[in-house]
Amino acid sequence: MSKMFRPKRKGRQHVKSKKTIVDGIKFQSGLEAYTYRKLKEAGIPAEYEERQFVLIEGFMPNSDSWEFKYKKFVPRCKKVAPITYKPDFTCPNMSWVIECKGRANELFPMHWKLFKRHLKMTDQTPELYMPHSQKDVDVMIESIIENR
Secondary structure: OOHHHOOOOOOOOOOOOOOEEEOOEEEOOHHHHHHHHHHHHOOOOOEEOOOOEEEEOOEOOOOOOEEEEOOEEEEOOOOEOOEEEOOOEEOOOOOEEEOOOOOOOOOHHHHHHHHHHHHHHOOOOOEEEOOOOHHHHHHHHHHHHHOO
16 A cells, blocks of 8 residues: 555554563663663662652542443542652662653653652652663763762
8 A cells, every 4th residue: 555545543652662681670661771781881870660659649539420431420439549650760869860761651741740749849859860862871871970
């Protein structure tokens, strides 16, 4: 089928990153694996996906919620789950946080803003890094070494 007559895709496609294993650790993307190798080469201690932050606590709603399911409205009285965030890499003393983002999904910008708000509300002041490419990682490593 020629490009002229190919039907348009509806909606955004999910980005499927290549899972990679390095030193027995399963990374969610090649960029995360590259970052891990560069941190290790530079002798910078880092934790991979070990800290989880609760951005908004879970709660029980105090009003009725009727949601459409199985072709009719049904009551939903479940606890609303908390919104959490787990950065890719953190410094053991929380002086920096790294979030590797090749291409972000639709929800990430909201989580990133809520994470920044969480840090502000808890008076934490780590440096935040978000490399998008291997070149960004190289520059970031230099910055972390300079700021030690």
